[in-house]
Amino acid sequence: MVPDDLFASAQDDTEPTGADLNAPLAVRMRPRTLDEVRGQGEVLRPGSPLRRLVEGSANAVAGPMSAIIWGPPGTGKTTLAHLVATAADRDFVQLSAVTAGVKDVRAVMERAATNRSMYGRQTVLFLDEIHRFSKAQQDALLPGVENREVVLVAATTENPSFSVIAPLLSRSILVTLESLTREEVGEVIDAALTDERGLAGGYDLADEAREHLVAIAGGDARRALTSLEASAGVADGDHPFGREVPEAGIPLTLAHVEQAVARAAVRYDRTGDQHYDVASAFIKSMRGSDVDAALHYLARQLEAGEDPRFIARRIVISASEDVGMGDPTALQTAVAAMHAVAQIGMPEARIILAQAVVHNTLAPKSNGAYTGINEAVADVRAGKVQAVPPHLRGSGYTQASDRAKGAVGGAKVEGYVYAHDQPDAVAAQQYLPDDLHAELADRSYYRPTDRGFEARLQERWAWLRGRLRGKG
Numbered sequence: 001m002v003p004d005d006l007f008a009s010a011q012d013d014t015e016p017t018g019a020d021l022n023a024p025l026a027v028r029m030r031p032r033t034l035d036e037v038r039g040q041g042e043v044l045r046p047g048s049p050l051r052r053l054v055e056g057s058a059n060a061v062a063g064p065m066s067a068i069i070w071g072p073p074g075t076g077k078t079t080l081a082h083l084v085a086t087a088a089d090r091d092f093v094q095l096s097a098v099t100a101g102v103k104d105v106r107a108v109m110e111r112a113a114t115n116r117s118m119y120g121r122q123t124v125l126f127l128d129e130i131h132r133f134s135k136a137q138q139d140a141l142l143p144g145v146e147n148r149e150v151v152l153v154a155a156t157t158e159n160p161s162f163s164v165i166a167p168l169l170s171r172s173i174l175v176t177l178e179s180l181t182r183e184e185v186g187e188v189i190d191a192a193l194t195d196e197r198g199l200a201g202g203y204d205l206a207d208e209a210r211e212h213l214v215a216i217a218g219g220d221a222r223r224a225l226t227s228l229e230a231s232a233g234v235a236d237g238d239h240p241f242g243r244e245v246p247e248a249g250i251p252l253t254l255a256h257v258e259q260a261v262a263r264a265a266v267r268y269d270r271t272g273d274q275h276y277d278v279a280s281a282f283i284k285s286m287r288g289s290d291v292d293a294a295l296h297y298l299a300r301q302l303e304a305g306e307d308p309r310f311i312a313r314r315i316v317i318s319a320s321e322d323v324g325m326g327d328p329t330a331l332q333t334a335v336a337a338m339h340a341v342a343q344i345g346m347p348e349a350r351i352i353l354a355q356a357v358v359h360n361t362l363a364p365k366s367n368g369a370y371t372g373i374n375e376a377v378a379d380v381r382a383g384k385v386q387a388v389p390p391h392l393r394g395s396g397y398t399q400a401s402d403r404a405k406g407a408v409g410g411a412k413v414e415g416y417v418y419a420h421d422q423p424d425a426v427a428a429q430q431y432l433p434d435d436l437h438a439e440l441a442d443r444s445y446y447r448p449t450d451r452g453f454e455a456r457l458q459e460r461w462a463w464l465r466g467r468l469r470g471k472g
Contacts, residue, residue: 025229026222028197029188031079038188038221039180040076049173053151054083066145066152068130068160068169071177072345074220077155080175081126084153090122091115097132102140109144116149123150130154131163138165145171159343179219179345182305186214188221189228203232204249209257215305216261218346230260278304283314287322291361298350298357308349312338315356326366326452333359364452372445379436386433391415428467441469 031037034044034054043050053067067084069077085092093108112123130138144150145168152172160169180188192198193205205213209231217224234256282297301311312334319334337356341349417427430437444465448458 024226025192025198026225029192029195029225030082031076034083036191037076037079037083039184040177043175043177050080050175053173054080054086065148066150066154066172067175068152068154068156068164068172069175069177070156070158070160072157072179072219074217074222074224075177075179076221077177078126078128081124081153081155084151085124085126090124090151092124092126094126094128097127097129097137100127102137105137105140109140109150112144112150113147125150125152127152127154129156131156131158131160135165138168142167142171180217180221181219182214185217185219185221185224186210189213189224192225192228199228199232202249203235203252205252206254209252209254212254212257216303218305227257227261231257234260279314282311283318283322286315286318286357286361287365289361289365291358294357294361295354298353302346302350302353308341308346308353309338311353312341312356315353315360318360319356321370322365322367323360323363324366324369325454325457326364326449327359328453330359330363364449364454366449366451366454368446368448368454371447375445384433384436384439386435388433389430391417391429392431426464426467431468437469 034051037044042048044054045051049065050067053065069080071077081094082092084090091112093112095104095108108123108125112125115121115123125141125144127133127141141152145152152168154164154168154172156163160174189205189210193203194201205228213224213227213231216227231252232250235250235252278297278300282294282301285293285297298311302308316331316334316338319331323330334356337352340352344352417429419425419427421427432440444461446461448454448461450458
């Protein structure tokens with residue numbers, strides 16, 4: 001059986017109070033009300049399922065629904081579970097999927113059923129890292145969730161669609177949390193500096209130190225508070241007790257933060273010149289095939305708190321602009337990386353980005369597609385837009401004449417040669433408008449290089465030009 005002391009009233013001191021200075025700063029500063037929660041404005045908007053659950057008003061007749069909370073670390077999953085427990089004087093039980101088994105879950109369900117039948121009290125079960133539970137362990141949750149004997153609040157950092165069984169998902173609301181913005185992380189730090197539960201105004205945090213704390217947090221409020229607490233400890237060492245504390249508080253500098261987190265501040269302004277300089281050097285290093293330099297600038301951007309999605313988009317552009325048909329698979333890798341980064345987030349996203357960077361950087365280079373489309377656009381803007389040759393025109397409109405109809409589904413139409421009817425599937429006929437057909441007999445928008453995969457295209461395009469233009 002689960003020990004009785006696991007079942008605590010939400011009104012009990014299940015969390016350390018501000019007076020418990022031995023508790024970690026992140027625990028002491030855990031929000032006690034929805035008003036203290038930073039970020040998550042969309043999922044906590046008035047009337048939202050999660051807000052109604054926290055306020056104790058969700059499905060008041062049938063009983064509150066369970067919730068699966070999906071989000072990166074430090075976004076408030078545990079906090080919201082405690083706020084759910086606070087509503088309507090519920091009992092609160094917390095289990096970790098790392099250490100709990102089926103026996104523990106069943107014991108919670110039995111005790112919750114007793115509490116409900118004998119005392120009319122609801123039990124909130126907070127299950128951290130539910131993605132670590134096997135199917136059998138998750139199955140053990142179903143009866144209690146189905147009968148609403150417990151309000152399950154399960155937290156996960158992995159996509160529930162792949163890590164949580166369908167019957168449990170269908171019986172719960174799914175809440176997706178987002179990483180905190182830099183502004184919201186800053187608000188968390190500011191509150192901890194002044195709140196009596198936190199540092200109570202005892203420190204004077206320098207602006208550059210605050211910026212560094214925000215940057216290294218990466219949208220994780222817990223990491224920001226842990227780093228702040230460690231930095232305050234370093235500052236204490238430079239300001240021994242017994243000396244008079246300045247009225248403004250003990251100075252807490254960038255050097256203290258760097259020493260505490262063993263991580264130097266990266267001189268990088270995400271909105272200023274450094275942002276553009278480093279991003280430019282990153283692209284040019286991939287283009288120049290220097291993989292060490294490309295990884296260096298990737299690391300600088302990540303360590304400075306750059307949005308990994310921004311970096312992924314730059315890699316996708318480079319995969320077409322600089323690699324192109326030299327290695328067509330580079331674009332596949334870059335696009336896959338962009339989607340993976342959006343789903344996974346930091347810090348693991350750095351590995352995915354690095355793979356795409358290495359592929360882009362070491363691939364044979366070609367800007368043939370890039371220069372080709374630019375030259376074609378320039379000609380169009382210069383007015384080289386004569387009529388489409390009659391045999392290529394569409395037939396899906398009433399004004400199309402019989403002589404001008406093109407082939408639809410391989411139909412034989414006067415003037416048009418269906419390519420698939422030819423032995424080599426190449427129909428030697430005019431495709432360009434008259435002016436460009438003559439002009440592009442001596443030049444071409446697309447000029448393949450002799451590097452990588454494109455070397456094969458160079459030979460084929462020369463042969464095709466000979467068929468289509470009458471010359472190589």
